[in-house]
Structure formats: structure tokens, C-alpha cells
Amino acid sequence: MIPPDFRQSVVDIVGAAFVRDDAGALELYGADALKRGHPPDLVALPATTAHVSALARLCDYHRAPLVVRGGGTGYTGGSVPVHRGLLVSMERMNRIVEIDTHNLLAVVEPNVITGDLQDAVERVGLFYPPDPASLRESVIGGNVAECAGGPRAFKYGTTRRYVLALEAVLPTGEVVRTGSKAVKNVVGYDLTQLLVGSEGTLAIITQIVLRLVPLPPVQSTLRATFCDVRDAVAAVDGLLRARVVPATLELVDRDCLEAVARYLGASLAPEGTGAVLLLEVDGLREAVVEESRRVEEACRAAGATEILRAASAGEREALWRVRREISPSLKVISPARLNHDLVVPRGRVPELFDLIERARREFRLRIACFGHAGDGNIHVNIMVRAEEPGEIERAHEAERRLFEGVVALEGSISGEHGIGFAKAKYLSIELSPATIALMKRVKQAFDPHGILNPGKIFPED
Ligand SMILES: Cc1cc2nc3c(=O)[nH]c(=O)nc-3n(C[C@H](O)[C@H](O)[C@H](O)COP(=O)(O)OP(=O)(O)OC[C@H]3O[C@@H](n4cnc5c(N)ncnc54)[C@H](O)[C@@H]3O)c2cc1C
Structure with missing residues (x-):
């Protein structure tokens, strides 16, 4: 529990204008997309790494829980302060520090909105591929902490592949730098990749160096419909056998199609459709033409009932609409x-x-x-x-x-959203006692007093 003079110490660090404890703020900052919120005692909005470090030191000294928040779009309650304490919202640390077109990298503060970074790098002919569907609300720091994926992960990989270096504040207040701007680095343990996907439990990320790639010049979007989800899965298999790697390969099943139709009051796919595949291929024009042809062939061979190819940005949007409407439809139903x-x-x-x-x-x-x-x-x-x-x-x-x-089936209970507190009780389904014990020792090394994001990942006794 926070002591009486704790609030004043936080005000001394970030300034009174950037400390919130009104009921509205506590409710707002206490919840994420899981919708099972819990209010913190206090919210602080630091503007610098020095602020973050001082806040961590303060919490560590008082053994007060500290929870970091990015965009608040997590699906497993990662940024929910289940043990109250101080909620540190990184929203003021939102600058793109540098886009280095020569070395193909960007240096950003953690709360740059993912979609804003994508827009900025695309303006100079570069590409930041990770594209969680939440990209207009979630931020790079949150994406790194969750190792966010998205439709383009099939060809381009998840956030992990793009993180070269980090600046981070340990729960004890020390500032560390991991990795470097070079694309190769094998010095010591790979702490950069340890922090990626650590769900705000090991350190507070304050700066990120991201690898960029050249923007693919041409993109083609196709939509194939099938009577049954099995045919759609067979088409995916056929594509891989034809050695095509689409940038995106999204599947929508019958229940989702019905939910979207109910929500919109109109079906977006032909009568009798049991599954939809949305595919995008990108690259040089000749490659895109050839790959699109192979995609169509594989879909036809698997029994596609209709294949549409977008001829304009408007048509592309129309083909994607069914996918975009799924979340709101399911939420309402x-x-x-x-x-x-x-x-x-x-x-x-x-x-x-x-x-x-x-x-x-x-x-x-x-x-x-x-x-x-x-x-x-x-x-x-x-x-x-x-x-x-x-x-x-x-x-x-x-x-x-x-x-x-x-x-x-040799898979995993989470490919994107992490464990947070929502799935903590299921951890042992996937991980052995020895693996969990090792992870806890790693946590202990970073956070000896267990103040950073308590109640996450590991089930509570
Ligand atoms: C509509 C919708 C669509 C989504 N689609 C996808 C998708 O396609 N792919 C996908 O992977 N996820 C998706 N998500 C889930 C979510 O957007 C991701 O997990 C995202 O990476 C969370 O980012 P955030 O900025 O909102 O983080 P938050 O929710 O604020 O925090 C998530 C975790 O990161 C930690 N954290 C945040 N910032 C920092 C920091 N600076 N340092 C250390 N830890 C930090 C927090 O403590 C917390 O544990 C979706 C969510 C919604 C609501």
C-alpha cells in the first residue's frame, strides 16, 4: 500500500499537472481491452527516462506496485494494476526521435502510435511491417512488451524481428541499454529479445531502435470464398506448396461471417459461403503478377467459389471490410x-x-x-x-x-496476446515446473522486490 507522502514524492518527480487520482482517471487507466479493470492508487505521466527512473526508485523503496501502460489495448489485462499502486502511463514519451534512411532504422520513444510510425516511414519509402489490428491505438512500447503480431507476420515476422536495441529502466531505477544500432550483435546474453514479450514485468522500456525495410512498391489484394473452412485451409496448403508467401493470409469462418451479417444487416459474402480467405501479395510488379496468378490457381484448385481481386484502393478497402467488422460484430453479439x-x-x-x-x-x-x-x-x-x-x-x-x-498439437495457448493476469492460471498447461521456476528466477534478477507489474504471467499462490 502506498504511504501518505508517496503522492507528494510523485508530484516532485513529474509535476502536479502530471499526477492524476480523480475517480475518472483511476477508472480509465485501470482497464484495458480485456474489460476486467482494477483502479490504481495513483497515475503518473513521466516525460523523460530520468522521470521513469526516479518513479521506479521511489516504488522500489516503498515496495509499491508499479504498472506501465502504453495504449491500453491489451487483451489479457497486462496493464491492469491488479494490486493497485502507481500506474505509469508513457503517453508523454511519444516522439519519433529519428528515421535513419541510410541505415534503415528508426529510434522512437515508447508511446509512438504504431500506425503513425508506419505512416512516417512510408513517406520516405521505408516500411515497418508489424501491423496489429489495433495499430491506430496501440503503441510501439506496448507492441514490444507483448511482441505483437498481425496479418503481415506470415511474410514479415512479428515485432521481435524489428527490435534492434532498447533503453530500459529496471524496477530498481537503473537505466540499461541493450543491443545496438548494428544489425548484428552477439555480445553477452540477448537481453533485447528477453525484454521483447516480457509483458511489462522485467523493465520499463523508454526508447526503442527498430529495423526498417524498403517499402514494397506494388501490392495486390485478393479475396477467395469457399463453402467450407476445410477448403480454405486446403488452399493455404496449396499456396505453400506453390512456394508463394503472401504478405497476409487471413481466414474468416462461417460463424464470424454470420456475426458480421447480423451486425451490418447484410451479408458481405455470396450466399452459402462457409469461409473467406483474404490475401495480399507484395513486392516488385513482375513478382506480384506471378504470385497473384499462383494464389488464384491454388484457391481454385481447393474449390474456391469466387475470387475477387481489388483494382483500386477503394476496392481493397471493400474486400477487407468483412475482416475489419469482425471484432465490433462479436463484441455486440x-x-x-x-x-x-x-x-x-x-x-x-x-x-x-x-x-x-x-x-x-x-x-x-x-x-x-x-x-x-x-x-x-x-x-x-x-x-x-x-x-x-x-x-x-x-x-x-x-x-x-x-x-x-x-x-x-505442439502449439501454444497464446500466439499474440500474452498471458497477463487473464491466462496466468493456465501457464502450467504449456510450461513445465522447471521452466516456470527458471522464469521466476529471471524475474527475481530484474525485480528483486517484485514491484513491477505484480500478478502477471505467473499464477498467484
Ligand atoms: C481491436 C484490437 C485488435 C488487436 N489486434 C491485435 C493483433 O492483430 N495482434 C496482436 O498481437 N495484438 C492485437 N491486439 C492486442 C493489443 O493491441 C496488443 O497486445 C498490443 O501490443 C498492446 O499494446 P498497447 O500499447 O495497447 O499496450 P498496453 O495494453 O498498454 O500494455 C500491454 C503490456 O505491455 C506493457 N507495456 C506497455 N508499455 C510498456 C513499456 N514502455 N515498457 C514496458 N512494458 C510496457 C504493459 O505493462 C502491459 O503488460 C488487439 C487489441 C485490440 C483491442
């Missing part, structure tokens, strides 16, 4: 849905769909699926009608069954 990001090795996606079908039948639930078919990463939404007796309990049983199932 089932506000209490359980939303998971299961992942299996690509070749085992058909078995993942068998697993989901068995869960649908056994637990009498609607389970709507969409996601990154090329990565084997499927967003599985267990729809819950809160008013239906016993449905939430059945949904949780189905959830556990699915987690056990993906691990048996």
Missing part, C-alpha cells in the same frame, strides 16, 4: 465472449479446426474463428450468452480443453 489467440504449427491447422469442432459439439457453444491462417494462429472466440444458465461454466471448460488441445 456476445460482450462476455472469451477471446483467445491459439497457435499451432501451420500444418496442424486442420487438426486445430477438428479440436474446435469437437469443443463446439461437446460444450454446446458457438465458437467463431478468424485469424492468421498462414501462421497457424487462429483467434478463437467462445461466444457466451450471460443470461443462459451454465453457459459461462461450459465456456471455461471448453477453454481449458482447447488450451490442452493446442499444446498436444
